[in-house]
Amino acid sequence: MNTENKTSAELRRELDATNAEAEATSAKISELMATGDPSNKTVDAISREQTRIGLLYVKGERLKLQLRAAQRAELVAEVETLTAEIERLKVENEAAIEATFQAVYPVLKFRDQAAHEWHERRAHEVRHLCKTAHGPGEIEARIWDSKARLAEVEKALRQMDAQQIED
Numbered sequence: 001m002n003t004e005n006k007t008s009a010e011l012r013r014e015l016d017a018t019n020a021e022a023e024a025t026s027a028k029i030s031e032l033m034a035t036g037d038p039s040n041k042t043v044d045a046i047s048r049e050q051t052r053i054g055l056l057y058v059k060g061e062r063l064k065l066q067l068r069a070a071q072r073a074e075l076v077a078e079v080e081t082l083t084a085e086i087e088r089l090k091v092e093n094e095a096a097i098e099a100t101f102q103a104v105y106p107v108l109k110f111r112d113q114a115a116h117e118w119h120e121r122r123a124h125e126v127r128h129l130c131k132t133a134h135g136p137g138e139i140e141a142r143i144w145d146s147k148a149r150l151a152e153v154e155k156a157l158r159q160m161d162a163q164q165i166e167d
Contacts, residue, residue, distance in 0.1 A: 008070040015063040022056040025049050068164065075157045082150040086143055093139040100130040 006014070029049045032042055105126055130136060 006066075006070065008067055008074055011063055011067040011070050015060060015067060018056055018060045018063060022053055022060065025053045025056060029053065068160070072157065072160055075153055075160065078153050079150065079157065082146050082153065086146045086150065089139055089143045089146065093136055093143060096136040096139055097127065097130050097133075100133045100136055101127045104130060104133075 029046055032046045032049065035042060105123065131140065
């Protein structure tokens with residue numbers, strides 16, 4: 001069975017099934033040894049079960065390595081997705097701020113035509129206030145959420161890499 005294209009969840013289930021099978025085999029070995037029967041049939045059965053548990057151990061170790069690789073690949077993919085989303089949201093946010101500014105500033109400019117100096121000084125402040133309008137504010141919140149999730153994923157990735165170095 002090809003385990004190269006499996007997700008971490010599928011590999012986790014397979015590893016759990018392998019561990020459960022190894023535990024059942026261990027219990028069977030204990031039962032066979034508890035009989036105290038020194039016959040060749042019992043000794044051969046114990047030997048077969050010990051060989052089987054050894055193979056299950058090797059399979060479990062291979063699955064652990066594949067699981068770690070799959071989890072790392074999923075984290076890397078999530079980092080790339082979140083980074084792209086943050087960049088997209090930043091562009092969307094700038095466009096929303098500009099649209100809000102273009103909607104609000106002409107009204108403010110019209111209200112105070114006598115003081116042209118006000119328009120020059122306050123345009124920057126009005127643009128800054130437009131950042132807190134509903135549309136840009138909502139996008140800004142999504143950017144912050146994505147950045148927080150990105151930080152979590154990068155931390156998990158660093159921990160995984162550090163653990164791999166220790167092993």
